[in-house]
Amino acid sequence: MYRALHDNWTLSGPDHAGVPATVPGCVHTDLLRAGLIDDPYVDDNEHLLGWIGRTDWAYTTTFRWAPDGHDRVDLVFDGLDTVAEVELNGTVLGRTANMHRRYRFDATAHLREGGNVLRVTFTAPYAYAEAEEARLGARPGPYDEPYQFIRKMACNFGWDWGPTLVTSGIWRPVGLHSWSGARLAAVRPQVRADGVDVTVEIERARTAEAVAVTATIDGTGVEVKVPEGATTATLSLDVADPRPWWPLGYGEQHRYELTVTAADDTWSRMVGLRTVTIDPDAFRIVVNGTPVFVRGFNWIPDDCFPARTDAATLETRFGQAVGAGANLLRVWGGGVYESDAFYDLADRLGLLVWQDFPFACAAYPDDLAAEVEAEARDNVERLMPHPSLVLWCGNNENIEGYQHWGWQSSLGDLTWGASLYHSVLPGVVAALDPGRPYWPGSPYSGAPDRDVKDPSTGTVHIWTVWGSDDYTRYADYTPRFVAEFGFQGPPVYATLRAAVSDDPLTPDSPGVLHHQKAAGGNEKLLRGLGAHLPAPATFDDWHYLTQLNQARAVSFGVQRFRSLMPYCMGTVIWQLNDCWPVTSWAAVDGAGRRKPLWYELRRAYAPRLLTFQGSALALVNDDAAPWTGTLELSRRSLSGAVLASSSVPVTVPPRAVLEVPLPPELSTAGDPRRELVVASAGPARAIRFFEEDPAVDYPVAAFTGTVAAVPGGYEVTVTATTVLRELALFPDRLDPAAAVDDLLVTLLPGESATFTVTTGLELAAADLLSHPVLRCVNEARP
Template sequence: MYRSLHEGWTLAAAGTPAETAGDPAWVRPPAEALAAVPAAVPGCVHTDLLAAGLIPDPYHDANELALGWIGRTHWTYTTSFQWQPEGFDRVDLACDGLDTVATVTLNGTEVGRTRNMHRRHRFDVTGLLRPGDNVLTVAFTAPYAYAEEQAARLGARPGPYDEPYPFIRKMACNFGWDWGPTLVTAGIWRAIGLDSWSGARIAEVRPQSRRDGVDVTVRIERVAEGAVEVAAAVGNVRVEGKLAPGEQETTLRVDVPDARLWWPRGRGEAHLYDLVVTAADDEWRSRVGLRSVELDPDAFRIIVNGEPVFVRGFNWIPDDTFPARTTAADLRERFGQAIDAGANALRVWGGGVYESDEFYDLADRLGLLIWQDFPFACAAYPEEEPFASEVEAEVRDNVARLMGHPSLVLWCGNNENIEGHQHWGWPAELEGRSWGAGFYYELLPRLAGELDPGRPYWPGSPYSGAPDRDVHDPATGTIHIWTVWGSRDYTHYADYTPRFVAEFGFQGPPAYATLRSAVSDDPLAPDSPGVRHHQKAIEGNLKLLTGLGAHLPRPETFDDWHYWTQLNQARAMSFGVRRFRALMPYCMGTVVWQLNDCWPVTSWAAIDGARRRKPLWYELRRAYAPRLLTFHEDGVAAVNDDAEPWAGTLRLTRRGLDGTVLDEATVPVTAAPRAVAFTPLPPGLADAADPAREVLVAEFDGRRDLRFFAEDPQVAYPPAAFEVEVADVPGGHAVTVTAETVVRELALFPDRLHPSATVDDQLVTLLPGDRVTFTVRADERLDRVALISHPVLRCVNEDRS
């Protein structure tokens, strides 16, 4: 019997190390205010202090800087609860998530210590509970104090930031990232409760799926001798077994006749079977999908049920800096946004956490493939004790917890740590100290092979398949492309012919309403203090301007900066995705950095920190469509990621900007299932007579792609002329635009009028005579004149007279 202990908690500051108590930027409440703060469990210190009105919103302006003292303070959580004996042999205190270094005490007696945010803990408290009042305390050591002590003991390790996150098994991005704030948490961040039981309990279930059934390994914990009856049922098929006295583990083979397979999105039904396991009087329930998964390592193709899958994915970071705040509803919204953009996969990045059960359950139901990094990111990690033991315990716990999910198709050892050792000068800095190689090449594959042999393991990303291969080699394994954004124009993506791109990205600011609500600057400007604070990347704003290159004009106003940098982000990523998809099946995956943000910030995300879709999202929805028509090198590619052939007539026209057809050709095209049909450009179409005044148009089966012969500042656009009609519709407005001239990258930004306002499309280029209708939704009626006026309605060649 399980009883949660989520009520009645208070939080108290238990001291700050003297040597770190005096940063003048900190704003710390008086000691008496921190003596008994009401605490929410699950939660964390920051959210409790915020709810009590003791700290300002950490996400607003530069408030983050005032709160550095929190991560350097010891904190104690305390609750009292009533308990009466109920005849059970054993009562355990089950802690699903303690963040991070904690001492747990019940009625004045220490019951256990923890030092790992990423694992569950269970303590036998049978003899410590007493009838009536009981007092439970969880005392957290300041994360910085612990991590810095370990760093001093073991020696420094190289990493991207002057932060000690490799020395504590905790969410790395708590310590700040180039998209995230430095808000170092402590707290009871997942469920805590009492689990009472007798005889035997199910300690662990490890379901290993096959296409024709499931092998269910059951491990029990017992307080009594004697045989234990165990059983596993998948759907209507039940298999029974017995554990003899002293035995702790058995595997039951459940074969399912006429099995219905679990398929990823776009391949079939994501069918799930109920799985029920019993042992003595205990019961465990979950759902499983029957499928196989393999990895072709050199080509880096993920193969599900014998079929290679082109991965159209996003990298996933924690959806909130304070992950206990992420609800199941939040996950449904974010997954829906990923799916609506055409994604079939998410990569859980290694600087975050093993996500909640709800995360993987939802992915199972929706058919989303999950690539799971083990939580090691961008730094050298010590392999000495206590870290080696903690990592092993963490991996055993999470592999067992997650392996039953059919959506999970890959374990990956780390993010960019092998690259760091090869290319970032680590060996000289390390001077022989450990850096994690023993984890990635020995411990993790051994544990994955022991516990979950049916699922592939990959040592890291980027990685080319062997420790002595250069991780930057695009010909094998995975690569990350950061030359674009870091130093090169986005057209440099065309220089890559990769097997699988697991990370690539380009920055853009968040939606106007998101920035406006997070920053009090008046007026907003790219370099105003709040806007600048919500840009964490080194030289980020400079790179935004540099990245405009020859593609767009130099912005003179904030409104132009906002529109053009968002547009440039969308174009950059669309260029890369289209390039790599047109290389299918040589290239079999693109995982965009990144889907989401954990707070309001200028970043690489498609969905900003207030969950608003940036123009990038809309452009990726086009680029990630199962059937894609795109100009590719010196021709046109029809990319068909569908089970049926894609056949029709490709029409190519070279036109003047006034719509006049200057030359044309038609070509029959058939793209086989899961294949690309490439059509070279016929003579007379590849080159323009007047590059500033012509455009190449490809049309096929209702799809269209455009190739302008010059960059926008060099194109002789006429001032955009169009007719606009606004009609009220249920829940908002329909805005219909009919083009009289070419209208380049037409966009509506209705959130400038009301923060609830959204639009169903963005960045639509119209040729003379084209018409488009945008649907705007909002919680209240919008000003119809403002809705179709600058800066809400924008295009590149807008008439500014």
């Protein structure tokens, strides 16, 4: 029997006492709710709150309890952040030092009939981490923060997209578990294509005696007796006529309920029957014997305060990932192991999950081995029932750091984590979850002595483009699998305006700069425009053009890597989401609004893609059926006149790419400044201009527009009189709650596009059709 203990909590610190507290939660959100601090996401309030992470805090609650006839009562914490002492009725039950683990304490002898007092005292995270750094020796990392010395969400200490908001608190559920006889201490289902083998570990509350353990799935049941003195058993169940679980786009996500019982303790989960392997050289994820081309996103914590990320938020965010065409999320190593709701949702949708163990971008002391092993065992056991989880990864960029970031000279004889990634973590996975692949880190080329930057094997991260090179540099890469790449853009206007009170907003006004955490980020944004787009003259230009350039840059990379299929078998974009309102690499900003990048990725990640690659057109068919039709090609003037054309019957096999060379009359312009090439095959279309936008002799944009009220908003129809390059509608400038169904649509003369705007406000038609709400590259400036 389980009883949650989420009521009547108060928070206390040196200058605060009896603050009403919410559990699960954290100090920041409790102080914010009580009106004792300002919103850390607004302006530079973050800088005023550094004291919270340097302060000890205590959470206290009282609850009533009466004996319930069970042999034992455990106090169970699903998550304590991070260094804590747990005290019940004046007795210390235990101490913790890991945000990423669950904890269970025997409270039987310490509970009182009637009133009980539970107190959790948290040591300041900085005090603990800095003491560990002094004890173990300083090690290199990207920031002047000690996050590698505490088993806590690393990005709490700030990142190049996140604020420094170092938390404490009871961040996941807490409760009392009453039980008798025996309990299921661990249940580890190893699925196969035709059934499941379940290993159980039991804990006894009474004298050692045989315990009956049963397991059932799809109407089939098995029972074993765990004899006196034994604690483990394995039960094998076969499923008649098994139906496999498939990733999104490859088949159904069929799942079976698996139930395991020991004494009066029952464990039940939905499992999927499937196999998964990784080709270590080509780095192909193979599910049920079928290679999967990964169209993915990196996932960071969706809020700096993870307890605020509820199931409804996850539903929205996963819908945005799937809506953009993704089939995988990589849970990045600077965050957390996500909630059960996260993986349940991925299972249901067929969205694959790549799970980093939480180590990122720093040298970690191998002295953490015992704690890391306990953490890994806990989370492998918790998450292994999920069919969506297809990969355990040891860390993010730590092996690259050791090879390429100058660590070796500064480390001397100090360890940097090698034994964690090459021994401890793979040992846990091999022992507990051998049916699921383990990969030591990313980037990684398949063996410790290989250079992680070798694109011919394993995974690579490509950051030269954002760091120093033009985005066309993606065309020079021929990788096997790209696990990180991206380009920055500012958040949606309504998001930025709500978070920054600068008046006026400018690209370098104080609040805008505070919400840009990347070193030299705004300079890189402007440099990245290069020859591709005109220099912005106003803030509105800067906002539109840098968002547009982000969309173009990432789409360029996606299309390049998809055109290399099956040599390249994955693109995982940095990143899907943000944890607060910030200029970043995300496709969905910190308020959950879709940036122009998201809409462009929906086209670039479509199962069937047309993409110009060099002197050829690539038809990418990531579908189970052949793509058969007619490829229409034409070279046109900007006025729409057809100057040359061809029609080619095409058949692209399933999960394949067909390259069609462009004939000279289509690939060579008579007047590059006034011509373009159009390719179409069914609904798929691609347009290539012969010159970059500043060099194109565009006519000033001309169009007709109509606005019609529809349930829930408006339909805005734009008909092009001239070419309209990447037409975009930004209704959030009129109503922060408004959204639009499409963006960045290029129209040729005579073509029309209809945008559906959802809003609860009455908006003027003239406003919806005017600058800066309606924009295109070749617009007439006001």
